[in-house]
Amino acid sequence: MSGDARKTAEGLTYLSGFGNEHSSEAVPGALPEGRNAPQRAPLGLYAEQLSGTAFTEPRAHNRRSWLYRIRPSAAHPEFTRADNRAVRSAPFTETVPDPNRRRWDPLPEPEPGTDWLAGLWTLGGNGDTTQRTGMAVHLYHANASMDRRVFSDADGELLIVPELGGLLLRTEFGLLAANPGEVALIPRGVRFRVELLDASARGYVCENYGAPFRLPDLGPIGANGLANARDFRAPVAAYEDAAADEPVDVVNKFCGNLWTATYDHSPLDVVAWHGNHVPYVYDLRRFNVIGSISYDHPDPSIFTVLTSPSDTPGLAGVDFVVFAPRWLVGEDTFRPPYFHRNVMSEYMGLIEGAYDAKTGGKGGFVPGGGSLHNMMSAHGPDKETFDKASSAELKPQKIEDGLAFMFETRWPVTVAAQAAGAGHLQRGYDEVWRGLERHFRG
Ligand SMILES: O=C(O)Cc1cc(O)ccc1O
Numbered sequence: 208m209s210g211d212a213r214k215t216a217e218g219l220t221y222l223s224g225f226g227n228e229h230s231s232e233a234v235p236g237a238l239p240e241g242r243n244a245p246q247r248a249p250l251g252l253y254a255e256q257l258s259g260t261a262f263t264e265p266r267a268h269n270r271r272s273w274l275y276r277i278r279p280s281a282a283h284p285e286f287t288r289a290d291n292r293a294v295r296s297a298p299f300t301e302t303v304p305d306p307n308r309r310r311w312d313p314l315p316e317p318e319p320g321t322d323w324l325a326g327l328w329t330l331g332g333n334g335d336t337t338q339r340t341g342m343a344v345h346l347y348h349a350n351a352s353m354d355r356r357v358f359s360d361a362d363g364e365l366l367i368v369p370e371l372g373g374l375l376l377r378t379e380f381g382l383l384a385a386n387p388g389e390v391a392l393i394p395r396g397v398r399f400r401v402e403l404l405d406a407s408a409r410g411y412v413c414e415n416y417g418a419p420f421r422l423p424d425l426g427p428i429g430a431n432g433l434a435n436a437r438d439f440r441a442p443v444a445a446y447e448d449a450a451a452d453e454p455v456d457v458v459n460k461f462c463g464n465l466w467t468a469t470y471d472h473s474p475l476d477v478v479a480w481h482g483n484h485v486p487y488v489y490d491l492r493r494f495n496v497i498g499s500i501s502y503d504h505p506d507p508s509i510f511t512v513l514t515s516p517s518d519t520p521g522l523a524g525v526d527f528v529v530f531a532p533r534w535l536v537g538e539d540t541f542r543p544p545y546f547h548r549n550v551m552s553e554y555m556g557l558i559e560g561a562y563d564a565k566t567g568g569k570g571g572f573v574p575g576g577g578s579l580h581n582m583m584s585a586h587g588p589d590k591e592t593f594d595k596a597s598s599a600e601l602k603p604q605k606i607e608d609g610l611a612f613m614f615e616t617r618w619p620v621t622v623a624a625q626a627a628g629a630g631h632l633q634r635g636y637d638e639v640w641r642g643l644e645r646h647f648r649g
């Protein structure tokens with residue numbers, strides 16, 4: 208084991224650190240010493256590499272893991288097409304890109320027996336899965352655990368943001384628990400099963416087709432701050448050894464479609480592993496929030512948890528940004544998010560409480576809901592927020608009750624037809640900016 212292992216509320220043990228060369232074995236001696244692929248791997252296991260980046264990418268960004276498993280992944284029957292249900296992928300062509308501001312209420316209650324994968328519903332996205340560019344925004348609402356069913360996504364990594372209900376993620380690398388306020392990342396290609404820790408589960412997913420998320424550079428902030436590397440936690444090895452008479456449906460998302468094959472064994476059969484292409488969880492409450500202690504409202508890039516860089520320095524394919532509890536102390540400052548038009552496109556969600564630019568409550572920006580402000584669309588505080596904040600007394604104020612986030616992407620998000628016509632799409636979102644009066648008198 209590497210890093211600091213610690214027990215969690217769910218009784219799970221984790222390895223600490225972001226991008227580390229972790230190693231873990233569920234059975235002593237399962238991990239080979241001194242080489243990756245001995246002539247015969249220990250304990251009769253099969254050695255297998257899983258690459259998350261090209262072999263030749265710079266060492267600092269290279270991601271791969273070595274898995275020591277009961278059966279090699281190659282031993283599987285043919286995949287056949289499965290129903291995509293509500294999952295959509297890039298390129299998004301069902302609707303035209305829309306400059307309008309959009310806001311949705313939470314996903315409605317699913318049918319009983321809906322597991323996480325069946326409850327996955329795509330809002331929209333950009334890029335192209337076959338080019339490994341862009342991203343998709345999905346939401347999920349589930350009320351059953353995946354049973355004899357495993358999922359993996361060849362199209363990208365999955366950043367899962369629970370909003371209601373905890374998830375137990377059984378992955379090839381071991382077990383992770385992700386409760387509301389935490390986020391989980393499943394790397395590209397990693398098989399996993401989602402079990403519910405509560406009666407139902409609701410949340411958001413950023414499917415990142417591009418370069419793996421990494422921690423942003425800190426520049427003049429210094430060597431510490433924002434999301435600290437040691438707060439990212441990876442699982443320890445744990446394997447399933449289901450009997451041959453327990454078939455498992457393995458669903459594979461590949462270039463936008465779901466494919467399935469029925470295995471005669473669980474592919475979560477990794478007894479030991481080492482590497483840095485690993486799943487992890489991160490508690491957003493550990494985010495070290497940095498902001499202005501003099502005046503003005505900093506750009507939200509200061510709240511970046513993870514970034515997926517593009518080929519252009521500073522231009523992210525997608526950033527994951529969190530608006531966590533924090534003090535506001537700016538003097539002579541309009542403290543909530545300012546009015547703006549952004550070349551990047553912004554999908555925002557709310558995990559709990561309220562967001563300081565928007566009114567909550569029915570018809571407002573509510574937990575489980577989301578908003579889309581595409582490239583150059585004018586947005587910012589709603590009228591109620593503007594009126595209040597421009598006359599508020601500027602004593603130090605703590606934003607306590609709120610955990611919002613943003614997937615900010617370099618390209619406009621084109622919505623899926625089901626999102627454009629959804630019953631839970633709020634009608635008349637533009638009204639929140641109506642009545643912002645003229646004060647200029649010349
Ligand atoms: O639109 C939003 O609410 C997100 C956002 C927050 C902020 O503090 C500054 C700019 C911005 O886009």
Ligand SMILES: [Fe+2]
Nearest residue numbers: 549553580586
């Ligand atoms: Fe914005």
